[in-house]
Amino acid sequence: xxxxxxxxxxxxxxxxxxxxxxxxxxxxxxxxxxxxxxxxxxxxxxxxxxxxxxxxxxxxxxxxxxxxxxxxxxxxxxxxxxxxxxxxxxxxxxxxxxxxxxxxxxxxxxxxxxxxxxxxxxxxxxxxxxxxxxxxxxxxxxxxxxxxxxxxxxxxxxxxxxxxxxxxxxxxxxxxxxxxxxxxxxxxxxxxxxxxxxxxxxxxxxxxxxxxxxxxxxxxxxxxxxxxxxxxxxxxxxxxxxxxxxxxxxxxxxxxxxxxxxxxxxxxxxxxxxxxxxxxxxxxxxxxxxxxxxxxxxxxxxxxxxxxxxxxxxxxxxxxxxxxxxxxxxxxxxxxxxxxxxxxxxxxxxxxxxxxxxxxxxxxxxxxxxxxxxxxxxxxxxxxxxxxxxxxxxxxxxxxxxxxxxxxxxxxxxxxxxxxxxxxxxxxxxxxxxxxxxxxxxxxxxx
Amino acid sequence: xxxxxxxxxxxxxxxxxxxxxxxxxxxxxxxxxxxxxxxxxxxxxxxxxxxxxxxxxxxxxxxxxxxxxxxxxxxxxxxxxxxxxxxxxxxxxxxxxxxxxxxxxxxxxxxxxxxxxxxxxxxxxxxxxxxxxxxxxxxxxxxxxxxxxxxxxxxxxxxxxxxxxxxxxxxxxxxxxx
Numbered sequence: 001x002x003x004x005x006x007x008x009x010x011x012x013x014x015x016x017x018x019x020x021x022x023x024x025x026x027x028x029x030x031x032x033x034x035x036x037x038x039x040x041x042x043x044x045x046x047x048x049x050x051x052x053x054x055x056x057x058x059x060x061x062x063x064x065x066x067x068x069x070x071x072x073x074x075x076x077x078x079x080x081x082x083x084x085x086x087x088x089x090x091x092x093x094x095x096x097x098x099x100x101x102x103x104x105x106x107x108x109x110x111x112x113x114x115x116x117x118x119x120x121x122x123x124x125x126x127x128x129x130x131x132x133x134x135x136x137x138x139x140x141x142x143x144x145x146x147x148x149x150x151x152x153x154x155x156x157x158x159x160x161x162x163x164x165x166x167x168x169x170x171x172x173x174x175x176x177x178x179x180x181x182x183x184x185x186x187x188x189x190x191x192x193x194x195x196x197x198x199x200x201x202x203x204x205x206x207x208x209x210x211x212x213x214x215x216x217x218x219x220x221x222x223x224x225x226x227x228x229x230x231x232x233x234x235x236x237x238x239x240x241x242x243x244x245x246x247x248x249x250x251x252x253x254x255x256x257x258x259x260x261x262x263x264x265x266x267x268x269x270x271x272x273x274x275x276x277x278x279x280x281x282x283x284x285x286x287x288x289x290x291x292x293x294x295x296x297x298x299x300x301x302x303x304x305x306x307x308x309x310x311x312x313x314x315x316x317x318x319x320x321x322x323x324x325x326x327x328x329x330x331x332x333x334x335x336x337x338x339x340x341x342x343x344x345x346x347x348x349x350x351x352x353x354x355x356x357x358x359x360x361x362x363x364x365x366x367x368x369x370x371x372x373x374x375x376x377x378x379x380x381x382x383x384x385x386x387x388x389x390x391x392x393x394x395x396x397x398x399x400x401x402x403x404x405x406x407x408x409x410x411x412x413x414x415x416x417x418x419x420x421x422x423x424x425x426x427x428x429x430x431x432x433x434x435x436x437x438x439x440x441x442x443x444x445x446x447x
Numbered sequence: 448x449x450x451x452x453x454x455x456x457x458x459x460x461x462x463x464x465x466x467x468x469x470x471x472x473x474x475x476x477x478x479x480x481x482x483x484x485x486x487x488x489x490x491x492x493x494x495x496x497x498x499x500x501x502x503x504x505x506x507x508x509x510x511x512x513x514x515x516x517x518x519x520x521x522x523x524x525x526x527x528x529x530x531x532x533x534x535x536x537x538x539x540x541x542x543x544x545x546x547x548x549x550x551x552x553x554x555x556x557x558x559x560x561x562x563x564x565x566x567x568x569x570x571x572x573x574x575x576x577x578x579x580x581x582x583x584x585x586x587x588x589x590x591x592x593x594x595x596x597x598x599x600x601x602x603x604x605x606x607x608x609x610x611x612x613x614x615x616x617x618x619x620x621x622x623x624x625x
Contacts, residue, residue, distance in 0.1 A: 084577055085575060086575070087574075087575040087579065088537060088538055088575075088579050090577040090580055093577050125482065125518070128621055129590070129591070131621055135622060135623035138623060139623050161467045162622075162623070163475075165478065166478050166481070166520040167519035169575075180478065182474065183475045183478065183504075184474075184513075185514055186517065201472055242579060242580060244582060245538055250579070250580035250582075251580050284537070288536075288575075331537055333541065337541065341540075342537055342540065345535065345537045348574070349536050349537075349574045349575065355517075
């Protein structure tokens, strides 16, 4: 059976409302934290829990919180990163849509722990209906006294606001998000200083993902040790996985860290196997930016063990034979899928979404898309495949933010594991017309 | 264009939004205000509209231009009354987004990025909209239309062919009044 913590009450009718959420024990963490715990004690519980950032990077949350500078007389901020834009990832949307008060409760408890009196939830602009849901839930929380002045008579004040983004993937990078929240282009900042020292408006700021902040609620309610006892090794707790592609049951699943990848793909409890009885060809396990792996490598590590859904097991083998848990955006491809064409959709995405600040990313992503287009148009050469490899190497590690790496890794892994497919396209352009998903790309040439 | 000015209700909302940020940091309201402007002024941001937004925030017009041109949700040229934004990134592509785009192109007689001669429909392909589990999808106004089939697309086009109003991707009630 799946372990449900965040999604425990997800199917309860009316759980999106304050009344039903309260009936199910909602806002208990606020009561416990504000009335019985010192802020530093909450930070310690989060540290003990082993919770790692659920946005993709997987950095220990408690440690990140402990870096927050606390100069006298200077405002501190908590900013929730709800700019979910990584291809394959739609878990935060599900959480906010179905159980918005869980995020709001997490924001209150976390803001108290961090000493923030104004907090913001930055939501990707396309999710306007989610913004509407959150605004309603926040208004209800204010009315019930969970937000505003002197919450629960404890003397703690908190204002919570929703900020709408406007369609830029780069704003999921924490410093670009802060720039955007300040009303500017979403250009990432050079670090250091890190946001914990100089973030929003130059003040100490913590930026956490939606799922991360939601997980603070059960951690405060049940203790860090309880959370650390769930999962496996340093991959503690549960993780929301958004599964899509050629599977029978796409959707958002909460898994206990440590189940096997095989179980996740094939069991009825989760993805329900490959659609139409086809064979598994490849998986992108953690959103578009993580390395793609062929079937045998995603199911089994190089040492022959079953691959697990955890940070460590998915990364086993490094980028040679492993990948990353990332955001949990799990894209499954069956045997009919053209890896080259799928890669083209990723390359186009990163080219489109590059902020343009760093030359390797701005120019490199464009060239990768163009070369892939050339190959898919039947005019590629073997030298183009080699050039693609060289370009991604020159982007990786040479940009201010990780978007460059995110653009490079899918290309590197696709060539590393599926070079034969690129060569097939180059040597036999006629194969292009036979591939099911091929589409006349006339309008891309001028994009 | 007649005098550019938000209606009274929107103006009140503008003031409410500006109060969300610390004193002197009113520029933070720029993105929400541009959304409101796009919604109220026919779905796109003309230079006079952007100048107006700059005046509301007491910032230079160029500060608005550089932001409006950065974010993909702001339209800097007119769009049709119905803007069909079809996602085409990986998961949508795996489940037939290209075929959906082709179908719309054939049905409306326009290509990606174009508007029908009667100004009714604009087709735009976009990058991942976070509907990967319910792919393929398109966004029309604030609504996500998911698990698309040709029949669903046909029904949408038919419905919007008979509407006179602009598809609104945002209504003022989206924002909390406080």
